[in-house]
Amino acid sequence: MKEILTILSEECAEVIQCSAKLQRFGVNDERNQKKLESEVGDVMAMILILHYYGVVSDVGIKKQIKRKLRKLKRFSEIECIDEVLKEL
Numbered sequence: 001m002k003e004i005l006t007i008l009s010e011e012c013a014e015v016i017q018c019s020a021k022l023q024r025f026g027v028n029d030e031r032n033q034k035k036l037e038s039e040v041g042d043v044m045a046m047i048l049i050l051h052y053y054g055v056v057s058d059v060g061i062k063k064q065i066k067r068k069l070r071k072l073k074r075f076s077e078i079e080c081i082d083e084v085l086k087e088l
């Protein structure tokens with residue numbers, strides 16, 4: 001389990017790095033978009049492994065996704081929240 005959590009941490013750090021690059025070089029930079037997509041996929045792979053071992057659950061994750069989206073609707077200027085909520 002230690003190895004899984006270590007890799008999860010590494011992959012989350014790589015997502016942070018990609019996000020920073022997109023902020024620095026522009027969100028339309030295709031190379032950095034692809035890199036972000038790749039690193040988000042890496043994080044999701046680690047989440048699937050955690051799910052397999054019962055460390056995280058579908059129900060718990062979905063509940064938190066909704067909670068976070070509702071919070072963003074109240075406290076951010078992101079405009080697509082209702083549409084994203086509808087897709088759940």
Ligand SMILES: [Mg+2]
Nearest residue numbers: 011014039042
């Ligand atoms: Mg990676």
